[in-house]
Amino acid sequence: MNDKLDLKSTDITSLNIEKIAALFPNCVTETAEGKRIDFDLLKQELSTEIVEGNKERYRLEWPGKREAIVTANLPTTKTLRPVREDSVDFDTTENLYIEGDNLEVLKILQESYLGKIKMIYIDPPYNTGKDFVYKDNFAKAGNEELLESGQKDEYNQKLVVNPETSGRYHSDWLSMMYPRLKLARNLLTEDGVIFISIDDNEVHNLRKICDEIFGEGNFVANIVWQKKYGPANDAQGMSDTHEHIILYAKNISFWNPILLKRDEKQLAAYKNPDNDPRGVWRASDLSVRTFSENCYFPITGPNGQIHWPPESTSWRISETKFNELLNDNRITFGVAGTARPMQKKFLTEVKDGITPQTWWHREFAADTKIARYEMKDLIPENVFDTPKPSLLIKRCIEISSREGLILDFFSGSATTAHAVMQLNAEDGGNRKYIMVQVPELTTEKSQANKVGYKNICEIGKERIRRAAQKIKESLNQDSQDGKGLNQDSQDLFNLGNQENQANPGSDNVQANPGSNIDLGFRVYRLDSSNMQEVYYKPQEYNQATLDLFADNVKPDRTAEDLLTQIMLDWGLPLSLKIERKTIAGKEVFSVAGDSLYACFDHELDEAFAKEIAKEKPLRIVFRDNGFKDDTAKENVRQLLKQLSPQTEMRVV
Template sequence: MSLEKLDLASPDLVNENIEKIAALFPNCVTESSKGKAIDFDLLKQELSDSVVEGNKERYRLEWPGKREAIVTANLPTTKTLRPVREDSVDFDNTENLYIEGDNLEVLKLLQESYLNKIKMIYIDPPYNTGKDFIYKDNFSKDEEKELLESGQTDEYKNRLITNPDTAGRYHSDWLSMMYSRLKLARNLLTQDGAVFVSIDENENHNLRKICDEIFGERNFVAELIWQKKTGSSDAKNIATITEYVIIYSKEITSLAFNQDEDAHDNARYKYKDEYYEERGPFYYDNLDRGTLGYHESLDYGIPTPNGGLAFPNGRTKKLNDGWRWKWGKKKLEWGLNNGFIEVQESSSKDCGWGVYYKIYLNVDNEGNPKKRSSPYKNIIQGILNTHASNEAKDLFNRTGIFSNPKPTNLIYNLLKIGSNENDILLDFFSGSASSAQAVLKANSEDNFRRKYIQVQIPEPTDDKSDAFKEGYNSICEIGKERIRRAAKKIKEETKADIDYGFRVYRLDESNMQDVYYKPQEYDQGQLDAFADNVKPDRTSDDLLAQVMIDWGLPLSLKIERIDIKGKEVFKVAENSLYACFDKGIDEEFAKEIANDSPLRIVFKDSGFKNDTAKTNVKQLLKQLSPETEMKVI
């Protein structure tokens, strides 16, 4: 019996688009040596109310390599992401991701797992100043050797080249790089999502044009101008001291930015207080907390309606278990007298009474009116690049570690208008990871659970740079260390109970032997050598990541390891996916695992005890757990 195999490749967007066209215009689909193809002459005629006789001039941006950029974006990849636990922080529980590798390939791999799931994209790409490195995406097999020998690729096969303004395709190469990546990125945005792109005057005009084409001119939101410095002494004519943030929505009719600094919180203010209407609506927060540091003076009894006393963490007596009240006795008395405190019976039998304080929309917890800014008033005012240098000094005790980073407050302010609870921020030109720090800062203030995905090519640091001298050999090493240090600093300063961890993944060639993808190129004698089609240096962690990507599961899902009949089984998001890559899979194992009724289960094709066991396992799962979808790699 043959079992369905996971294809372990990113979606074939060309074939998907052909099928969509075929559904609308079946007469425009023909056959070629490579399968289905589109008769473009017929398709042009179908989309015109007059006879199409040839090429006509039209309003659009063209450049050498544009068609290749579209093809590049549509080509599937068989690469994978391999987990790097030793560089991660709280790998099994965190929902944040740091991905090392060429962002074009990574964006392809994220197409199924994060389709329509990213609320906000922020990128700070190369500005094309004539000194930047850009990605060279022409990577046909015939050129691989030439690129490597000329130094245009590194050990990871990343395609980085300088793009001097004297080059014949100076603008064209930059446009091709951006076009393919933005085209893929758009697929990941939620319907109400938006992309924010930092840029300067060199390519601002061209960026607007390609975004008009990719996102649609009607989905343009704004072009923000911010002052990056106070002056410039090296300007030849007029000093340029500003940069831009270009904003496009996925669908403008669905876009709803937060209107002021408190708007993202407004949904939480769902209670009304008839005695204090002038304070506005409010929400409750626990008066006790176990992560602020224990103080005996803040561990006291608060009278309850039944004549008893409530202590932190639902206790009935004083106990140094780390929990304490946020307020002292004097402020508590003020809160009780002024309607800021409520003592309520807990819905849990084990917790007794709970003490809550009210957070009003219009007044603070001192009873003073809140100062509320007008919409977008302070979004980018008073933010300078020198602030980014100061951030480096705060974290690394010296400047010069980061190269041209964006100030965290710039991205933080964009986050405040463009994201809410549980939203995901994607940054696929991560650089020094300013956007990751901005997410941590925002979460620590409003206690939201925004998540980030950082993507950065492991570009080597200059051997003359301060970063290299400090032991950071690549931009990725700087970015990861920055997140660790920023997380530690924010946790110490705020005591906020948020997700400070991140999972590291590294782009690499597929976990599978080449024969998995092109068996027609091998004869039977060669095939025998591939009895196990997994490369010998790959681990179960590697295989699980590739399976999650192929099955369209977010890489941030909780992962557990359990033992079933002496075999290691990965549980992803409870019973969303079970994966076992051990050998000796048989009927007894199938019966045991069927008790959990996983939605999906995957094995290695070579992992079954024998061919009979392979057939019987499939039949048993079909009988005992009919909802389970089984595949093999």
């Protein structure tokens, strides 16, 4: 409780704004200074004639929009540094976990992953007035920015609370989301899609900025997910039991959803009571809720009973077409021959799956209770309050990708990574993931902090490790007793639904014990550039100062740090295989075979150049001060041109 007196007189302007807002809520807007009255609109509300004002146009505007666009376009000198000690199977895995501000990370990934991401799922902070939102302020730097954000730690976090009383309540959230979505679009393949979880507070605004960034014509669906079972009796007004998942395509002309497999319940609807040689079938209604005179006719059943379409409807086919189907034994009147006429739909003739729908009930995509049980099953301590169920994200992946890269740049507890590994194990897919999460600190009193998780990234990485181990154990168990991977998920459903007395169905997809699943991940951490500041701004230093920088690489950076930045700068994916070689006594990194060679050792000379030229790499990088002397540097360059003319040489 804050009992400190503010010792200020009443803010009459704010009171008057609130009074006007009570009468004309549409006339209150957000500006750079906070809530204000749109006087042009207020004049119009108080006039019976059209009032001339600003030119009308259909678009979403908010204070800070131009800055948000500029923010997306600003370059960054930051880089990623590998963290081997937190990784699993670093040398062989193609999965990535990146710690850091996702705006900076998305900029860094632009070269290496431009047009290469098949599917994006994000669950960004909801604008509820309590959650944290990211704050991007490039006008302030260093300690001033950290003080302003209230997150003064070694990770340079940029997180602030966005209270409902803020005069820029919607604007700050929009300014946070806009540049990230703009950069994310660049990463999608032409047939790629993005799924965005959101609640009712900003779904309308999210649709508008996505219409602007992705194009209104690339909107696919607003999926409604049943996030909880039953009403909350303590809710004010309506009980909130749903969330939205907004779906956009990069180019809707190139994207079609992957059909979902029929489950046992859906397959059970197909029977063959008349032993039709074409196999099992289900009865399909012949009537349609529109009237067509050409399709309005009587049908005589086997027992002579006359059947007409229901009132105000007609049959969906003409009489000629009906007779064709009847002669081909594709019309049924029930086993007794007394039922309404129906068309037989054979399983062998329908689509090989179910077209996804926009209503995802909890039996289809799980709910928040299942998500908590799932998280607790992996990490028994209650370390994360709002995880999404892996089944929900698996559904998103199922309809969009059998292979390729899956990106989540608000990864939270890393549910998306869990979902990718689980689905690969179930269907033998070859999907890889990139998780990005700012290392937001856990609060001192939280259970996560008490059991040793200092930040959200530590929770996410540990979840991936434990989920991978559980999948590996399930695969081994499956090969022994035939228990499918999905049985573990079903056990969680049953546990989570004991209170609800519900029993959701299972996909009953059996795991393939022969699947070669990638259960590892490489960890990278966002950091300042590996290069000294003089590398980027030499004009700001005089000769005396330059002499202090005998090496333009920062002293605490390793050869792997340099290699990572070079790969990103050259547009190479970080998942490529990296090998270490020794050539003429020097350590050399080989990336994707001969795609890139890098040597950061010192005392390089002509003898080394002759040996490495035999490898004929496409690209090769050295430290600028790594040569024996300036003469050796030039001789190495000339020897490479002569002995391996296709090799492109650069120095850092």
